[in-house]
Amino acid sequence: MITLQGLSKRYGDTVAVDSLDLEVRPGRVTGFLGPNGAGKSTTMRMILGLDRPTSGRALVDGRPYRELDRPLHHVGAVLDARAVHPGRSARSHLVALARTHRIPDRRVDEVLDTVGLAGAARRRAGAFSLGMGQRLGIAAALLGDPRLLVLDEPVNGLDPDGVRWVRDLMRSMADEGRTVFVSSHLMSEMQLTADHLVVIGRGRLITDAPLAEVLDNSAWSAVRVRAPHPEDLVTALEAEGAGVERPGAGELVVTGVPIERVGELAHRAGVALHELSPREASLEQAYRELTSDSVQYAAPTGGRR
């Protein structure tokens, strides 16, 4: 488990992380989202003891990272997959890392196999593609068979097979009861991968909630109804305080009432339905609503048509 307590980081006048309180729990994939500059990487660096908090604490299994006896067994991390000696082979890079942490060489071959790099193990890491570099970074993260994975944009540069592979890896790690904390800007991918979401903006916590709750709370979530004569249903819905829009003749978009209730009210009002379906929000839509006030580096809107 990762615990953040009043975690803050300033760089001069910039408040990169602002009093974050958070628990990242085991057994699920927690997506870590936020606009550019929100403070995600800085938070991850503090969790991994690479940056010192200005105030507050970041704890891994109850202790600061620097105080862990065998850190690679607690946490595997991929922050910058390019941080590899370019002249070394993938295998010798991992062997060097393993030996400094008293991990046997056979574990290196196991993780090379797991990430699909066994065939490229003796090639220079400097000549690796972006995707192969990501796989090597993940191999390093897995070396100590850690209880916790911290991944900063792990699917960056991966092809569709690679993206699916990372998704499956994170899923199986979480299903084994490990903690997976992953940042990404790819909302469609996060919607497929994450169980739980933490969203920050300008260094502050915006949301810490299950994915399903974030989607349900989106203004985009609604119920679509098609009915040739919906008037009595509209009256019943409005009496319940539902929001009812009428985008076209015989069409309703209903908010604020569960789909089952819309069905019951239609039945009671004797209104024939031609369609009753959920309009589900995408994470992209929900995320835009949540972060609309905290986007710092937005492209200008309007202009070209």
Ligand SMILES: Nc1ncnc2c1ncn2[C@@H]1O[C@H](COP(=O)(O)OP(=O)(O)OP(=O)(O)O)[C@@H](O)[C@H]1O
């Ligand atoms: N070493 C540093 N020195 C000065 N400012 C920094 C440093 N590292 C980060 N910052 C600033 O802290 C803020 C948070 O940056 P951070 O990289 O943590 O955001 P992020 O959410 O990871 O962004 P992105 O999605 O663009 O990777 C930004 O304003 C950034 O410019």
